[in-house]
Amino acid sequence: MKFQRRSFLKLLPALPAIPYLSGQKSGNAAKISMRFVVASDGHYGQPDTDFKTFHSDLISWVNREKLQKGVDFIFFNGDLIHDDPTLLYDFKSTLANLRVPYYVSRGNHDKVGLDVWQSTWGYATNHSFAKGEYAFIVGDTSNEKGEYVCPDAAWLRTEIAKYSEKKGIFVFLHITPAKWTVNGIECKEVIDLFENTPNVKAIFNGHDHDQDSTKMYGKKPYFFDGHFGGSWGTAYKGYRIVEIYEDSTWQSYQYNPAASPILNTFSGKN
Template sequence: MLFERRSFLKFLPAMSGLSFLSLPENNLKAGKLALRFIIASDGHYGQPNTEYKKFHSDLIGWINQEKVQKGVDFTVINGDLIHDDPTLMYDVKSTFENLRVPFYVTRGNHDKVGLDVWESTWGYPTNHSFAKGEYAFILGDTSNEKGEYICPDINWLRTEIAKYSSAKGIYIFLHITPEKWTDNGINCKEVTDLFSQTPNVKAIFHGHDHDQDSQKTLGKKPYFFDGHFGGNWGTAYKGYRVVEIYEDETWQTYQYNPTAAPILNSFNGKK
């Protein structure tokens, strides 16, 4: 841990303007962690008239520091990695490779690249999943090369959920919410019905709506937003969401604002 912390501090000077985070001393909930991960979205790398390089270096610094101070098993960047220009996909990948934790990505409506370019860049298709320990994580595609809003592939989702039927919990990541809660949502009733009918689906996470950073409920399942860490609109702060899963199978999540009163919109989940 000492070596890791020193290595991180050595990395800090490269990130101009980064102040040391004031992380909470105690978890909102006491207990031994099984997994801890971070979700961020909507960096919009390359968006004109934004400080997109600073937005990314700030996020990477915050997550790397969380790794040192609190532990992070992985990060999900939940869509809108770039801002419309397909040639930027390699650049944003190279930027995210400065993260000191494993990271996974979903395609958003501004990630206007074809399936072949996506897979050759990231090494997996736009619909993909993985397991960590006794938990499963499903990352679905909610757009296409044109940037249209689309429902995730219901047949693929059914197959993936069935594959992880014995997992203690399934956590799902979709850039665009499958319910018309906001102007930017889309109705995908087959998808939300599937989630509500699957006992071990614990939570669904979204980006896309930069001004949303709280939680909504549908079919007794919680759906979460994480604001944004880039772009030119949205919540007044740029931040990310933390999820902590405990060995007793309970879990919690909260939105994190690294530059002010840090913890927002906390939620405690049951087994």
């Protein structure tokens, strides 16, 4: 059956208009070369939470973003499910309603073995991918027991070297590798590696549901995106947007779909 855009829009909840950007980039839509969403901590299956609504809301928001401005992909930065490994299939089935490509990382509540993870997603818990002039590196920060662990620094170093000619590298780690939040973990070798790699542009962290801002280690920004599920955290459920421009600049901001503010904008240059 032919897809009707008007009919699809009727299925989405009423949302406020999403402004293109705050600040200096306003009205410059033609200059975007890539746009992606980062969302974390959906905790699919967590008892005593409305987890199905949390996921259907996020999917509707991202599908609306796709229609209004374009989204190249969404990254789910860990805690996809809540402890029970059998929930992984239901979570993946829910994502069938997304109209954009997606990638995932393992969080401490994703208590799934490496073999199940590989067979479900088609890639390991440590993985990377490239899109055009940019590379994206995903490091594992937990294990099947749900323990907090530092990402594999040797593996990260190899992946960074593989993408040394890329204009920019963006890194995704569920648990932040610095003890600047209650739930962070100190991984000095990792943060020094990022700091000393010029084309590492930013690191994205989940895990700390109450964090939605930017923290700086040296010259590198570490972004947090609050949460879109779970039982605690920021007063709103939202996600982070990253927009990369043709003039080698980029911008990231946190977004609250319910109230429509753009929060905690950060601008960078490649």
